[in-house]
Amino acid sequence: MVGRPKSFDETEALRAAMLVFWRRGYEAASCDELLAAMGINCGSMYSTFGDKRALFEKAFDLYHREVFSKMAGIIEGEKSPLENIRNLVKCWEKGMTESACRGCLVSHTLIEFGDSDDPIARRAKTLLEQVRLAIEKQLRAAKRAGELGDAVAPKDLASMLVNTAQGMTVMARAGADKSTFRGIIRSTLAML
Amino acid sequence: MVGRPKSFDETEALRAAMLVFWRRGYEAASCDELLAAMGINCGSMYSTFGDKRALFEKAFDLYHREVFSKMAGIIEGEKSPLENIRNLVKCWEKGMTESACRGCLVSHTLIEFGDSDDPIARRAKTLLEQVRLAIEKQLRAAKRAGELGDAVAPKDLASMLVNTAQGMTVMARAGADKSTFRGIIRSTLAML
């Protein structure tokens, strides 16, 4: 390989872009803002990632790998089924009270692209459904193990938990403070 | 007053615009789409409402009056405090399963304007906080009346209920079906 070497790390730039999309959503993230965060200029971005949309999809991939894989690991954790779900909820609390990027990129994507038949919307929907299914599976196991009352419907509860996570994205935009999130989490844990 | 009379009903046009904003959000609602729904053209719109932003604020007002006032009425209903809150949750279910415009205009507004110090964002935040407070008030009354267990924290539960409503806006964009919403509602009602 000959020629001028890249002056930036591709993955680091992508991560910086992901953080901007995470905070701002797709539309609101202007190229200027993205490029400033990535520390490169448009030429480099376009030759490396394609265009804004392609960059977003790669950022979405990264989010998928880093954030959702971590979540899947917690759901399929080593403790008892119910304890794993409780840990998931606690992990959400952490994300909402400690991280600078609060909320969820997937929620943003759904709000922005949800009513179109855009492929990225379908991906986001699938992702959500996978999480719901993983939670439901554990709740069923918890029920079998007697950790959960007979009256509880695993599917309903799983939908509700996913819904709670989505809600907190909006609440984060609403400027909800830490104590609000702690209250939401406390109430949620009270069901488990 | 002399001159050519308006060929459209102002309130009806505004309501049509509100429905578009409700479905699409502010940015995604193009002028073309708005004008088509309103049944007028840009000249009439600009002379009547100002510009797109002013139109949005008037639509937000209308939403505030029609949707949130109705909600406030349910919260301060005639039944017992807890029953009122249960009715509110059931009303949400109705909104998510029956209405063509699912989700909440306020949630959209928060997602789009939440991280700016835009006045419209502040209005949306205030609105949400008012609802939370109204719910909390009823939950306190319910607790005093012995309708609610001692372990329940009214503030936490109120935050959680508001959060649930916000979540369903995202879920609606995620194309969640009626049974999903019914499940969420069932799980929520199980706490009350």
Place this chain on the structure above:
DNA sequence: TCCATTTTTGAACACGCATTCCAGAATATC
């Protein structure tokens, strides 16, 4: 040192979309 190759830089471009503008149309008053 010179060439081939790839990346960087930032100004120029293109395009969509909100907005404006004005000629024409509809009404009330005189």
Place this chain on the structure above:
DNA sequence: GATATTCTGGAATGCGTGTTCAAAAATGGA
């Protein structure tokens, strides 16, 4: 019927923002 006034239609405008492009810069190999 003439005039003043207000509304309508749609083409034209302007602006913001994503995208392109060409020249300059940085490397390895001959």
